[in-house]
Amino acid sequence: MYNKTYVLAGIIIFVALFTTPFWTGIMSGSYQRPAVQLPANEKECVEPVEYMRAEHMQLLNDWRDQALRNEARVYVSSTGKKWEISLQNTCLKCHNNTTEFCDKCHISNSVYPYCWTCHIEPKGKK
C-alpha cells in the first residue's frame, strides 16, 4: 500500500470525528431525569405511571381518534376507572402547570409537540 502512514492516520482521524457524538455522550455522564412538578393533590394518573411515561403520546393519539372519529369520549382505564377524553379538561386539570411538567420533560428530550397552538394551556403561562 502506498503512503500507508498517511492513509491509516487519515482513517483514524475520520473514525474519531465520526464517532464524536458517542464519545461526548459517554463523557457527559448519565442522563439526568428532569424534575417535573407532579400534581399536588393527586396520587394517580389515568394509567400506571410507568405506562404514562412511555406511552402517553400514543394514548393521546388514540384518544383524539376515538373522540373525534368514533364519538367515544369516555376512556375506561386498565383499572376500570372512567375518564372524560380531553387533553385540556382531563390531563391539564391535574397537570395544570405545563411549563413545569410537559415542557420540562420534552425540552430535555428534544421533543416539541405543537398541541398548544390550538389547545389552551392552563393560565399562568402565555
Next chain:
Amino acid sequence: MNNSRRTFLKVAGVSAFALTTGVAGAAQAKIIGTYEQGDKALKAKRWAMVIDTRKFTSADDYKPLIDACHKAHNVPAIPGNQEIKWMWLDHYDRVFTDDMNANLPDKFKKGMFPLLCNHCTNPPCVRVCPTGATYKMHDGIIAMDYHRCIGCRFCMAGCPYGARSFNFVDPRKFIADPVPNPEYPTRMIGVVEKCTFCAERLAKGLRPACVEAANGAVMFGDLDDPNSDVRKALAENFSIRRKPSLGTQPGVYYLI
C-alpha cells in the same frame, strides 16, 4: 444474477415473516384501556336541524344564536374577507339560490336567514378531502379532525354552501384573552374550520349551543326517528332546504 435474486427472496421472506408474526409489530403502541360513549350522550342515527324562520323577525333575533356558537367554540372575529364563520346570515336570494322569484314579499326579499354547515347526506367536502380530515360520522355529522387538516382548501371549493372558513392568519390574535370558552381549543393558521353540530356538547348530553340559545325556534333531533321534534316539525309544516337540486341532501331545514 441468480444469486442476488435468491438473497432478495430470502430477505423478503424473512421480512414478511417478521411482519405477519408481529416481531416487527412489537414496537407498536399498546392501548391498555377501552373506550365508550358517555352515559349522558345524546345519540341519533341521523342528526338534523329545523330552523323555524317564522319565529325570527329581524337579523338581530339571530344574534344570540351566533354569539352562543362563536363563544362556545372560540371563533375569532376577523373583519373583512378573511372572516371565520360557523354560523352567519345572508339574504334570501343568496341562501335559496334555486328559488329565483323577483316578486317575493319584502319579508323574504329583504330579510336575513341563518346559515351553517348543512351536514349533508352526500357531502362533497368529504369526497374531495385528500387526508380524511373531514368525514361523515355514523350519526350523520360531518366532522372535522383539525389535526389532520393540511389546509389545501379543496373542501372549501367542494362545499356549495360556503360553510367552511380558512384561517389565513393566526386566529388567537382575534380572540379575547382569556378565550371565551377555556374548555374548547382554538384553531391555528392554515387549517379549515366549520360548524360540527356541537359534537363535543352532544357527547355530554347537551344540545347544540345555537339550539339552546334559540328558545325553541330551532329544533334538533334524529331524522330517522318519526317521533323526534324535527320529524314532527317537518310533518306539520312546509320546509325548504338550500340548493336541493345539487343532491347533497342537507340536514338543515328551514320553515318559511
